[in-house]
Amino acid sequence: xxxQLCNASSWEDRFALVDALLADQWQAGSxxxxxxxxxxxxxxxxxxxxxxxxxxxxxxAAEVGWSRKRMWYRFHSQIGAAPKRAAKLVRFDHAxxxxxxxxxxxxxxxxxxxxxxxxxxxxxxxxxGSTPATAIGQPWLAVxxxxxxxxxxxxxTAAHTPAQLQ
Numbered sequence: 001x002x003x004q005l006c007n008a009s010s011w012e013d014r015f016a017l018v019d020a021l022l023a024d025q026w027q028a029g030s031x032x033x034x035x036x037x038x039x040x041x042x043x044x045x046x047x048x049x050x051x052x053x054x055x056x057x058x059x060x061a062a063e064v065g066w067s068r069k070r071m072w073y074r075f076h077s078q079i080g081a082a083p084k085r086a087a088k089l090v091r092f093d094h095a096x097x098x099x100x101x102x103x104x105x106x107x108x109x110x111x112x113x114x115x116x117x118x119x120x121x122x123x124x125x126x127x128x129g130s131t132p133a134t135a136i137g138q139p140w141l142a143v144x145x146x147x148x149x150x151x152x153x154x155x156x157t158a159a160h161t162p163a164q165l166q
Contacts, residue, residue: 011140025080037078040064044075044083053091054113057083092123099124100136 001021008014044060060083061071075083095112099105109120121132128135 011138015140038074040066040071041075041078044071045079045086048083048087048090051087052094052112053087053089055087057087088123089127092127095120096124096128096132096135099132105132 001017004017005014008017043064044055047055047060057071058068061068064071066074072082072084075081075086079086081089091112091114095108095114098108098112105120106117109117112120114120114123124130124132124135128138130138
């Protein structure tokens with residue numbers, strides 16, 4: 001999949017590949033229904049989301065009474081990514097959206113748990129293949145309007161007060 005994504009010529013092609021993969025996994029999952037996500041894995045995932053990717057995997061494992069290795073195996077088998085990788089993606093997602101909103105990179109890096117601005121820069125390059133300045137103008141960030149229409153609609157409503165509409 002990674003090779004196919006790298007070889008894709010556009011973001012539209014990359015999204016089509018991911019859509020196809022998710023559809024295949026959904027179909028496979030529906031055939032093997034009955035294997036729910038462990039409550040510990042669901043709890044760890046929620047903690048990763050709430051912490052915006054800053055939760056430490058060893059602490060999550062300890063809090064549910066599992067070893068780090070067991071957490072890694074169960075999480076990876078049920079979520080599809082290792083917990084540390086999932087946390088890194090969540091942290092990146094939060095950071096890139098703050099950069100798009102116009103926040104200063106050093107502040108975003110510090111607030112998002114990066115050790116320094118160049119650490120954030122390396123993650124942006126690793127995930128997007130481009131520098132932060134280039135990445136923040138990419139159209140793939142616009143998918144939030146599709147993925148989160150309620151959030152986008154509430155942001156638009158809040159931005160347009162009655163005085164602005166007249």
